[in-house]
Structures are given as structure tokens and as C-alpha cells.
Amino acid sequence: MKKGVLLFNPRATNSNARIPNSILQVAASIDDQYSWAIVDGNLEKDPWKKIEAYLSSGNYNYFGCTVMPGPQLKEAIPFSKKIRELFPNTTIIWGGYFASNQYKTCLHSGFVDFIINGPGDHSFPALLNAIENKSTFKDIKNLIYIDDESNIVKTAKAELLDLDKLPALPYDKLNEFYPLSKYLCKTYLGKKTIAYHSSFGCPFTCSFCAVVPIYNARWKGKSAKGIYDDILHIKQKYGGDSLEFHDNNFFVSEKRTVEFAKLIAPEKITWWGEARIDTLNKYTDESLKILRDAGCKMIFFGAETGNDEVLKQMDKGGTQTGAQIIEFAERLKKFDIIPEYSFVLGMPGDNEQKVNKQIDEDIEFIKKIKKVNPDTEIIIYIYSPVPTEGSELYETVISSGFKFPEKLEDWISPQWEKFDLRKNPLTPWLKPYMIDKIRNFETVLNGKYPSCSDIRLTPLKRKIIKTISSWRYESGIYAFPKEVRFFHRIWKYRQPETEGF
Ligand code: B12
Numbered sequence: 001m002k003k004g005v006l007l008f009n010p011r012a013t014n015s016n017a018r019i020p021n022s023i024l025q026v027a028a029s030i031d032d033q034y035s036w037a038i039v040d041g042n043l044e045k046d047p048w049k050k051i052e053a054y055l056s057s058g059n060y061n062y063f064g065c066t067v068m069p070g071p072q073l074k075e076a077i078p079f080s081k082k083i084r085e086l087f088p089n090t091t092i093i094w095g096g097y098f099a100s101n102q103y104k105t106c107l108h109s110g111f112v113d114f115i116i117n118g119p120g121d122h123s124f125p126a127l128l129n130a131i132e133n134k135s136t137f138k139d140i141k142n143l144i145y146i147d148d149e150s151n152i153v154k155t156a157k158a159e160l161l162d163l164d165k166l167p168a169l170p171y172d173k174l175n176e177f178y179p180l181s182k183y184l185c186k187t188y189l190g191k192k193t194i195a196y197h198s199s200f201g202c203p204f205t206c207s208f209c210a211v212v213p214i215y216n217a218r219w220k221g222k223s224a225k226g227i228y229d230d231i232l233h234i235k236q237k238y239g240g241d242s243l244e245f246h247d248n249n250f251f252v253s254e255k256r257t258v259e260f261a262k263l264i265a266p267e268k269i270t271w272w273g274e275a276r277i278d279t280l281n282k283y284t285d286e287s288l289k290i291l292r293d294a295g296c297k298m299i300f301f302g303a304e305t306g307n308d309e310v311l312k313q314m315d316k317g318g319t320q321t322g323a324q325i326i327e328f329a330e331r332l333k334k335f336d337i338i339p340e341y342s343f344v345l346g347m348p349g350d351n352e353q354k355v356n357k358q359i360d361e362d363i364e365f366i367k368k369i370k371k372v373n374p375d376t377e378i379i380i381y382i383y384s385p386v387p388t389e390g391s392e393l394y395e396t397v398i399s400s401g402f403k404f405p406e407k408l409e410d411w412i413s414p415q416w417e418k419f420d421l422r423k424n425p426l427t428p429w430l431k432p433y434m435i436d437k438i439r440n441f442e443t444v445l446n447g448k449y450p451s452c453s454d455i456r457l458t459p460l461k462r463k464i465i466k467t468i469s470s471w472r473y474e475s476g477i478y479a480f481p482k483e484v485r486f487f488h489r490i491w492k493y494r495q496p497e498t499e500g501f
């Protein structure tokens with residue numbers, strides 16, 4: 001008899017749990033063939049207790065875990081290891097960005113049996129069926145495993161699936177495990193924010209991006225009508241009033257975005273998504289106006305840097321330029337859409353002086369943007385390499401002496417945890433004084449311009465922190481901003497760069 005599948009979403013956040021779309025989509029893929037249960041680490045005090053109870057029941061012999069870098073590893077690694085020890089007959093399958101990008105380390109751990117490399121919608125049921133029927137794995141696409149000769153086998157990538165033809169996400173069944181109301185959280189967008197994912201991949205190849213090795217510049221989106229129907233269902237049945245698109249790049253198709261905006265406009269829903277500056281800059285004024293009128297309040301963009309040479313090194317060049325980044329921030333002001341610009345500082349350079357100079361230039365560039373559009377939200381990341389084997393940037397990184405951990409458990413050591421959060425990248429070219437400079441500037445910037453996404457900061461608190469940070473921001477004296485940090489700490493300032501969104 002076929003046994004059940006236990007799906008686990010390790011804790012990624014301490015507050016505001018989002019709908020766990022990754023495992024929910026995986027659940028949808030097997031819903032008609034296997035029984036399944038979900039344990040969501042974001043909503044459990046002691047998820048291990050629950051996992052142990054499910055596995056002890058004898059009704060589950062597959063454990064599927066979604067894993068992105070960072071805090072999710074703190075549960076994914078020890079729990080999978082314990083399952084191997086206590087329930088050795090359970091097959092352990094990992095999916096998600098960390099598993100796909102760090103597949104060698106995962107498989108050599110001895111407690112990850114299979115990795116779904118990219119979308120699991122067809123591959124996961126195919127894998128379960130192959131195990132049940134004792135048939136071969138090599139023809140299953142998007143799969144990585146160790147074969148009988150101890151070789152790692154990476155099977156062919158599947159064509160991107162038609163999202164309109166995939167089964168609907170089982171929201172109602174999720175609601176039986178965890179009330180959906182717990183996932184509709186209060187954000188700056190609304191009181192019950194829905195997290196929704198409407199496309200696979202991204203058509204671009206930025207050399208620092210973890211999406212590239214998985215999707216190889218491919219993108220496929222669900223139809224505007226399909227998205228609208230899903231959102232309407234959640235709105236009507238569960239009261240969702242606002243929306244975060246979790247797509248890597250929601251705005252690829254102007255036609256689809258505008259069509260969706262026209263459909264959603266009467267619903268009075270405020271929404272947010274991620275885009276490219278060069279893509280959105282091609283949208284007509286009319287389209288941008290339609291988006292804003294339909295509730296699009298803020299859009300996240302990877303601005304990365306103002307230096308055209310570095311943009312080229314990042315493979316962002318050609319169409320995105322420093323001048324365009326500034327002009328576009330100004331253009332969006334006209335439409336009352338807030339640009340949320342993220343920057344990647346600390347890219348490799350020919351020598352120490354060059355790396356440091358680039359950081360100074362990026363800081364000045366960010367200040368220029370704030371001048372033309374002070375509402376622009378700025379997110380600063382420190383460059384953390386991703387293993388895009390074969391890319392020029394990856395070769396530069398490896399030749400500088402940088403090495404990823406060789407053992408899976410090393411990823412949960414404190415220093416690698418910081419790497420995951422893009423806080424301390426452990427890259428040899430970045431000296432401690434440079435990291436301090438970036439962090440100090442970020443603190444002062446967040447003081448002078450507190451994020452509008454921090455809904456806990458009252459107008460008075462905003463005013464106080466802005467006032468005390470102003471002189472540092474204007475004078476460029478960012479070192480030791482203890483007084484700003486003090487207020488951030490006591491008021492628990494929210495940083496979208498580590499907490500997500
Ligand atoms: C939602 C989200 C979060 C949420 C997590 C909410 C939750 N789970 O409760 C929050 C906001 C907490 C978060 C945080 C972070 N995130 Co995040 N996050 C995402 C986001 C936007 C969506 C994930 C999602 O739901 N996708 C929708 C599902 C349907 O797609 P999917 O995950 O790819 O799943 C499919 C396949 O991968 C596969 N699959 C996935 N899991 C599994 C499991 C099994 C068993 C199987 C069989 C298959 C399978 O099948 C699925 C269906 O086809 C992604 C970007 C993206 N578009 O995916 C980034 C992303 C995963 N995050 C990323 C990162 C780096 C982080 C952070 C570590 C850093 C940061 N600053 O963003 C932080 C960590 C901080 C913290 N406190 O945890 C990166 C990972 C990059 C990398 N180097 O690998 C991504 C790719 C964003 C990016 N482009 O940089 N994140």
C-alpha cells in the first residue's frame with residue numbers, strides 16, 4: 001500500500017508567517033495520488049515533536065523538506081539527520097533553492113536521499129511512483145541523486161510547466177492543518193496580506209543570482225485571469241485584502257501585468273512585486289498609471305550599483321545603467337509608486353583599493369537617488385557568492401580563495417549563517433573595515449529614512465530617529481552610529497533585507 005508524505009516548511013521567520021507556497025505547490029502535485037500532511041515550522045513552537053508524532057504513526061514514509069539558505073537550515077539539517085537515525089526507512093527528499101544549488105554537500109551528508117532540482121510539480125510524483133514501483137530514476141527530470149556506483153546523477157531539466165494547467169493550491173486543506181487566517185498577516189500593504197507566486201524562473205542571467213542556475217534564463221507565468229481567480233478565492237473565503245507577489249520577476253510581461261491590474265482594480269487590493277528597472281522602464285506611462293490605480297503601491301528592483309562596468313560584470317549591463325536607475329526613480333514618483341531599490345555592495349575587484357572605492361561610490365550613488373526621490377526604499381546586501389558554475393564571476397570568486405562549506409552541518413555554524421543572510425559574506429577581498437563602513441552607512445540611512453514597511457514605528461518615533469541621524473547622513477560621518485543603533489534596538493526596527501520583504 002502507498003504510504004503518506006510528510007511535508008515540512010522549516011522556520012524562516014519569527015513573525016508574519018507567509019502562506020508556505022513551496023510545499024503547498026508540492027502538496028498539490030501529489031494530492032490525487034498520495035495522502036500528505038504539512039508541518040510548518042513558522043507556526044510551531046516545537047516542530048520536531050509534531051514530525052516525530054507523524055512518523056511514529058507509521059503512516060508516512062516520505063519526508064519532503066523545502067530549503068532555502070539561512071535560518072531554514074537550522075531545522076532542515078538537524079531534523080533530517082534525526083529522521084535518518086530514528087526512522088531509517090523514511091526516504092528524505094529536499095527541494096528549494098539551497099538544495100538545488102548546494103546539491104553535492106546535501107547528498108554527501110548521508111541524510112538527504114533525493115533532490116528535486118527546480119519545479120517539483122511533475123518530478124516529485126514521478127519520483128514517488130518510481131520508488132513505489134521500484135523502477136528507474138534516470139528518466140525523471142529535475143532530479144539529483146547518488147546512483148548504485150556512488151556517482152551523483154543530475155537528470156535533464158524539464159520544460160517549464162504551464163501554470164494554468166497545474167492543480168490549484170489546496171488552500172482549504174492547508175486550512176485544516178493551520179488556519180489560513182494565521183498566514184494572512186498584517187503588513188504595510190494591508191491587514192491580511194496574501195503571499196502569491198505566479199511564475200517560474202526569470203528570463204535574465206545576473207551572475208550573482210541563485211535563480212539563474214535553476215532556470216537558465218527561462219520564465220513562464222500564469223495567466224492574468226488565473227491569478228485573479230485565485231486571489232478572488234482567498235479574498236472571498238478568507239478575507240485577504242492585500243497581496244505580495246513572491247515571483248522572482250513578476251513584471252516580465254507588460255501585457256499580463258496590465259491585464260491583471262485591470263481585473264484586480266475593482267477589488268481594492270494593495271499589492272507589491274519584484275521587477276527589473278530596464279523592463280519596467282519600457283512600460284508606457286499609461287500602463288504605469290493603470291498599475292497604480294489598481295493598487296500597485298511599491299515595486300522591488302535590483303538596482304545593484306550605479307557603476308556601469310560593475311553592472312556589466314553582474315550581467316545586468318547593456319540595458320540597465322546608472323543613469324537609468326536614477327531617472328527611473330524620478331519617473332516612478334510621478335505615478336506615486338514607491339521604488340524599492342536593492343543594492344549589492346562588496347563585489348570582487350582587481351585590488352583592495354578598487355573594492356573600497358566602489359563601496360564609496362555606491363554610497364554616494366544611493367544618496368543621489370534619495371535626492372531625486374526621497375521615498376525610494378533602499379535595501380543593502382553584501383555580495384554573497386552563489387555557485388553558478390561556469391560563470392565568469394564565479395571563476396573570479398573561486399580564484400580569490402573563497403570556498404563553500406564542504407559539510408552540510410557547517411552551514412549552520414554562526415559564520416555561515418551570517419553568510420546566508422548576506423550579512424558577512426566571508427569573501428577574501430572584503431576587509432572588515434569595508435563591512436563596517438557598509439553596515440554603518442546602512443544604519444545611518446535607515447535612521448534618516450526609516451522604511452515605510454515598518455508599521456510599528458509611530459510618526460513620533462520616525463521623527464526622533466530621523467532627527468538624530470540627520471547630521472551623520474549629511475556630513476558623511478557614519479562610523480560608530482551607536483545612538484542610531486540604540487533606537488533601532490529598543491524599537492525593534494524592521495530590516496526587510498534580513499526579515500524578507
Ligand atoms: C517567500 C520567500 C521567503 C520568505 C519565507 C516564507 C516562508 N516559507 O514561510 C521569507 C520572507 C521569510 C524569506 C526570507 C529569506 N529569503 Co527567501 N524567498 C522567498 C521567495 C520570494 C518565494 C518562495 C516561494 O514561496 N516560492 C514559490 C514556490 C512555489 O516556488 P519554489 O520555492 O521554487 O518551489 C518549487 C520548487 O523549488 C520545488 N520545491 C521547493 N521546495 C521543495 C520541497 C520538496 C520536498 C520538493 C519535492 C520540491 C520542492 O517545487 C516547488 C514547486 O514547483 C523566494 C523567491 C522565489 N520566487 O521563489 C525567495 C528566496 C528563496 N529567498 C532567498 C533568500 C536568500 C532569503 C534570505 C535567506 C535572505 C534574504 N534576505 O532574502 C531570507 C532569510 C531570512 C529569514 N529570516 O529566513 C533567495 C534564495 C537564494 C539562494 N542563494 O539560494 C530567493 C530565491 C530570493 C532570491 N532571488 O534571492 N524568503
Ligand code: SF4
Binds near residue numbers: 276
Ligand atoms: S533579474 Fe532578478 S531574478 Fe532575474 S536573474 Fe537578475 S537578479 Fe535574478
